[in-house]
Amino acid sequence: MECGPPNMTVSPTPESAGFGSDNSTKNSSSSGSLNYWVKILSLLIALLGLIGNGAVLWLLGFRSRRNHFSVYILNLAAADALFLCFSILQYIAIFSRASDLTWEILFKFRYIFYTAGLSLLVVISTERCLSALFPIWYRSRSPKHTSAAVCTGLWTLNGMFWLLGLALWYRFKQSFVTFIIILGAWLLLLTCVMGVSSLTLLLRVQCSSRHRRLPRLYLLVLLTVLVFLLCGLPWGVGDFMVLFCPELNLMRYWFCDLLACVNSSVNPLIYFFVGRLGNRRRDPLRVVLQRALGDEQELGGEITNTSSQETTH
Template sequence: MDGWNTTSPAEGNVANGSTPAGASPPPIPAVHWVIMSVSPLGFVENGVLLWFLCFRMRRNPFTVYITHLSIADISLLFCIFILSIDYALDHELSSGHYYTMVTLSVTFLFGYNTGLYLLTAISVERCLSVLYPIWYRCHRPKHQSAFVCALLWALSCLVTTMEYVMCIDKEDDSRSRSDCRAVIIFIAILTFLVFTPLMLVCSAILVVKIRKSSGTARSSKLYLVITVTIVIFLIFAMPMRLLYLLYYEYWAAFRNLHNISLLFSTISSSANPFIYFFVGSSKKKRFKESLKVVLNRAFKDEMQPQRPEDNGHATSVETVV
């Protein structure tokens, strides 16, 4: 796939992997075996987390964001797993179901974009709760989290559709190249000049807050959950977005990094439930407490005003579970 690339990066490796008749198929890269091992685990973890968040835990503004983030991670992991299975088991025939693979690739990008936007929203809202605690306690709109999540899903859908229409499903001509470059510039600005700086600035404020409150009894594990999740995303998932934008024009130069970018995205989406568990669990009682107790501790928002009955039932709930 030299020169201008009009195929989805996640699908390009598959579509170009067919072998001549009678020739033995090329060896499957080891990274695909790792992806096929890690992605089902992450899928199950996020599924269990989603079930607890939806049916077993009381909601607060941040569990709403985490719920939507888990949905985005599940969709991303599912698509990566199916693409890797297709590459491993049906390598020669993969080009025959091009549109199925493109659909999975576009869904993968949709989940990735949504995860980036949701993490930014989480860090921004937490930062606002630290900087403006009175507003957060008394004047924050009740359904703000749900509204923001819906808005970010819509934005992700718009961005992903633009990327598909202008860059993936296009003929190789000068006008198509110009349109795709315009979309690439727009996505790069949105990702690296808007959302990522917001995420970094708010994360820095949260780190300062953690350091200042580390010795107090009211130090919240939610600060640490948000900060670690964002750091993992920036390390493992953010390079993938940059590589995908470069793939469209420089596939030949970056194709060797394609499998690594998929693996890093798999690790990032699979790591979140582990982060919630280890941050929320008590060092003295690790692996001995129920998952509900651990998650409640990880997502407890001490900035939210508590209901009178919360204090009276907190102990009994943890004891029963």
């Protein structure tokens, strides 16, 4: 008997994950055991990542004075924390053999916060790229509360987009296939924009600072984008591969799921690593985090001076 509304999942259900049927061969038994330990590892990483992102939310939300860039990081930490939270709930649903409907709902919420995090990364990398290419225009035309307004708009659009998807899921199964195709095209577009803007940012800063160390703020952006491309992107790609290739090995899907948990968990480590870079003092985490996010004024002046010199010559 089918449980719940028409299936929109592009991920395996608890039964297909190896918790609802007996394995008849040694190969399937071995694969099921390996999948089990991959899930356990993903759950542990998600728990640690939730603690790390919670620390970032606490420090930026209540213990530090927020600047233009830290507002983006605060929202990105919130998206990562919510993704990990629903990942933990989804793994609990697997181990407790919850219904398919529970699995479906938790998976959809994970995708909401996955796309929210990707959208924030695209905005962060694009804005940093514009500030590096057109520093004078950016500093004179950028409104004071741009980051807060952009983050509010992203969360609103993301929520409305997924409310439409949930409505189609419940009412029109065929229409939801169209929604999935649109979602795939949207994720592809976001990834391309993020990749191009990050590469442009790297080339621009390297050309402007030939004999200087890469500033912390831009190093943070580039490392975060790189980690997403290596660990976060396979989850979205693997999800669509499961949709169009149902015979895909489940082990590959759960490995991508593990990488997605790593992607959302490692960002706080990047923030604190960049903040401690080149400084041997044992400063409080609040100071380290502020140092990682506080290079905006300094770098803006550096790139402006470099651009002025290039124009003069």
